[in-house]
Amino acid sequence: MSNKAARNLFIFGSLFFFLIFLGLTFDTMGKLDGRAPEITEQIDAGKKVWHKYDCIGCHTIFGNGSYFAPDLTKTTENKPKGYLKQFLMDPRSANPKAAMPKLGIRSDEADDLIVFLGWISKVDTNGWPPKPILAAAAGVAGQELTDGQKLYRSLGCSACHVINGIGGTTGPELTRVGARHDREWLVGHFKDPQAYVPNSAMQKVEAPDGDIEKLTDYMLTLK
Amino acid sequence: MSVKYQSQKLAEYFYAFAVVLFLVQVLVGIIAAVQFMWPDFFILNFNIIRSLHINALVVWLLVGFMGATYYVVSEESETEIWNLPLAKLQFWATVVTITAVVLGYIWMGLNPQANSPIMGINPLNEGREYIEAPRWADVLIVISVLLFIFINFMTVLKTKKWTGIQGVLLVGLVFLALMYLPGMFYSKSMVKDQFWWWWVVHLWVEGSWEIIAGALLAFMLMKTIGAKREVVEKWMYIEVGLVMFTGILGTGHHYYWIGTPGYWLWVGGIFSSLEPIPLLFMVWDAFRTTREHRNVSNKVGLFYAVAHAIFNFVGAGLWGVIHTLPQVNKWTHGTQITTAHGHLAFYGAYVLLVMAMIYVTLPSIRGVKEFNSSRAYQSFWWLTISMVLIVMTITGAGMVQVYMERLMGLDYVAVKANYNLWFWIFRAIFGVGFLIGVSIFVIDFFKLGKGPASEVTEVAAAPERA
Numbered sequence: 001m002s003n004k005a006a007r008n009l010f011i012f013g014s015l016f017f018f019l020i021f022l023g024l025t026f027d028t029m030g031k032l033d034g035r036a037p038e039i040t041e042q043i044d045a046g047k048k049v050w051h052k053y054d055c056i057g058c059h060t061i062f063g064n065g066s067y068f069a070p071d072l073t074k075t076t077e078n079k080p081k082g083y084l085k086q087f088l089m090d091p092r093s094a095n096p097k098a099a100m101p102k103l104g105i106r107s108d109e110a111d112d113l114i115v116f117l118g119w120i121s122k123v124d125t126n127g128w129p130p131k132p133i134l135a136a137a138a139g140v141a142g143q144e145l146t147d148g149q150k151l152y153r154s155l156g157c158s159a160c161h162v163i164n165g166i167g168g169t170t171g172p173e174l175t176r177v178g179a180r181h182d183r184e185w186l187v188g189h190f191k192d193p194q195a196y197v198p199n200s201a202m203q204k205v206e207a208p209d210g211d212i213e214k215l216t217d218y219m220l221t222l223k
Numbered sequence: 224m225s226v227k228y229q230s231q232k233l234a235e236y237f238y239a240f241a242v243v244l245f246l247v248q249v250l251v252g253i254i255a256a257v258q259f260m261w262p263d264f265f266i267l268n269f270n271i272i273r274s275l276h277i278n279a280l281v282v283w284l285l286v287g288f289m290g291a292t293y294y295v296v297s298e299e300s301e302t303e304i305w306n307l308p309l310a311k312l313q314f315w316a317t318v319v320t321i322t323a324v325v326l327g328y329i330w331m332g333l334n335p336q337a338n339s340p341i342m343g344i345n346p347l348n349e350g351r352e353y354i355e356a357p358r359w360a361d362v363l364i365v366i367s368v369l370l371f372i373f374i375n376f377m378t379v380l381k382t383k384k385w386t387g388i389q390g391v392l393l394v395g396l397v398f399l400a401l402m403y404l405p406g407m408f409y410s411k412s413m414v415k416d417q418f419w420w421w422w423v424v425h426l427w428v429e430g431s432w433e434i435i436a437g438a439l440l441a442f443m444l445m446k447t448i449g450a451k452r453e454v455v456e457k458w459m460y461i462e463v464g465l466v467m468f469t470g471i472l473g474t475g476h477h478y479y480w481i482g483t484p485g486y487w488l489w490v491g492g493i494f495s496s497l498e499p500i501p502l503l504f505m506v507w508d509a510f511r512t513t514r515e516h517r518n519v520s521n522k523v524g525l526f527y528a529v530a531h532a533i534f535n536f537v538g539a540g541l542w543g544v545i546h547t548l549p550q551v552n553k554w555t556h557g558t559q560i561t562t563a564h565g566h567l568a569f570y571g572a573y574v575l576l577v578m579a580m581i582y583v584t585l586p587s588i589r590g591v592k593e594f595n596s597s598r599a600y601q602s603f604w605w606l607t608i609s610m611v612l613i614v615m616t617i618t619g620a621g622m623v624q625v626y627m628e629r630l631m632g633l634d635y636v637a638v639k640a641n642y643n644l645w646f647w648i649f650r651a652i653f654g655v656g657f658l659i660g661v662s663i664f665v666i667d668f669f670k671l672g673k674g675p676a677s678e679v680t681e682v683a684a685a686p687e688r689a
Contacts, residue, residue: 017467067562
């Protein structure tokens with residue numbers, strides 16, 4: 001191959017692939033709005049809060065960012081909104097072990113940011129992030145679950161609490177919670193957390209009294 | 224032997240600024256590494272430290288390319304740089320802009336509210352990874368780059384010697400300037416935001432920057448071992464061509480999970496899997512050319528150039544391709560595996576490239592025939608061994624993270640704080656090793672050719688081959 005032929009291959013080949021890329025980009029732009037909910041004023045305001053505090057300097061979103069703090073793509077699906085708001089405005093009041101500093105995020109900014117993250121969680125991401133294989137498998141196979149264990153799952157408690165290594169670390173670990181508290185404390189705390197733990201970021205458990213008793217039964221087995 | 228054209232000495236200004244920023248980058252990198260274990264370690268939070276770490280990297284490499292380009296274009300065009308005072312103004316304007324941006328980040332770190340939008344624009348930090356620089360700085364950077372390209376273009380026009388090397392170099396630089404623009408507008412949709420953001424990030428490091436690398440590698444092979452222009456230029460065209468054929472559509476590997484249509488899994492998976500091929504070509508090219516020419520005129524320059532080719536392939540190629548298929552990437556995306564790839568790729572592809580260009584061109588800029596190269600080798604081994612160990616620890620952390628967080632379903636914070644703690648400790652220690660390497664390099668840069676030559680010496684400048 002002569003030098004001129006090699007040069008032409010480089011120039012025209014690159015242009016060819018760039019044109020294909022432009023075509024795919026054009027097609028993608030036409031499809032993006034259909035793959036996500038409509039963007040409201042508040043969602044846009046939340047996105048601006050996201051940029052203002054350089055959230056991506058620690059966190060990732062859609063898996064892109066700084067890998068220093070949790071990915072926030074599905075965070076609104078996993079954590080109660082009240083908890084998120086308290087955490088955003090003063091992280092260590094919601095979770096004393098939090099690494100995140102208090103940035104001075106205002107109440108209205110926190111609301112906007114949570115709405116923005118809610119929008120993010122509803123974008124069609126081709127199935128990312130995947131459901132953990134082993135955790136998902138443990139819920140299908142294995143021994144029969146008690147009513148309390150089923151409630152623990154259906155109420156989403158593991159989003160914030162750890163039992164035997166599995167679960168979120170934002171709330172206290174529950175692996176031995178039955179050794180720390182009695183039935184009366186646990187039932188009362190489920191119904192009104194702040195009456196037992198001042199400034200607790202936990203949400204009230206909205207469930208019938210019977211369910212709260214069953215959940216408490218489960219907690220008391222954890223010793 | 225000294226430079227043929229006095230204005231080539233301009234390159235040293237850019238190199239000096241680049242080298243200082245390299246030191247800053249690694250210093251803040253160590254702070255960031257400690258913050259992985261101890262988030263409150265420093266007065267500035269991690270996000271500011273990381274912005275400084277990655278922005279210093281991008282800017283020092285870019286400034287290094289600028290210095291190298293002024294040198295190469297003057298050499299290839301066989302004439303002085305067109306309008307040297309304007310080129311010096313371009314240099315100082317760049318320094319002032321970058322310094323202002325850095326001060327802005329620090330200010331924001333001390334007072335986050337200082338970044339409140341003014342007429343809808345964040346004045347200190349755009350809050351977008353890699354392109355954190357605020358809009359006013361974007362505009363100044365674009366002006367600086369366009370001025371830089373214009374000056375070099377005018378230099379070429381003085382003698383109209385359109386060599387392949389400077390042609391490809393300028394194509395790469397124009398492509399680089401164009402690909403900065405997609406990052407300069409606001410999208411309400413985070414999906415579109417990230418879509419265009421990848422045009423900047425991917426089409427820089429896996430597009431225009433690799434074109435620049437191809438041209439500079441060809442130049443260095445000619446200068447250090449007197450390889451024939453005809454041959455190196457032909458292989459250069461083939462290499463940069465293959466970079467573009469695979470790299471442009473390879474952008475698709477960033478469009479798997481951000482809300483873009485499913486066909487990107489096919490496009491990105493296929494084309495990005497081919498991306499290591501041109502990088503392997505460059506390694507083969509470097510070895511073949513070296514073997515054919517026994518007359519090495521700048522041993523340490525050649526050493527760095529070949530090391531660049533090898534680690535470009537290992538870091539950007541191999542460490543990238545292991546997690547580029549969607550079936551794998553679904554589990555590894557957004558984990559420390561990406562960080563490991565980023566570190567080795569930038570080190571191999573671009574850090575060693577700019578260092579190689581400095582060792583190839585600096586002796587003649589300083590006007591020395593012989594120089595002591597022992598520090599250059601020392602710094603190479605400190606840097607390379609430390610970086611390989613850093614990448615090993617981050618890769619290990621990433622594997623643990625993928626298994627425990629993604630497969631077992633453990634919490635991100637639990638994995639990071641407990642199971643990966645030792646990886647962070649070792650990474651910080653190896654980071655200090657890297658800092659030692661950088662320090663030796665910085666000392667060598669400022670001392671090269673200025674002290675008395677000791678026993679370990681070598682001939683600096685290339686013999687002329689017509």
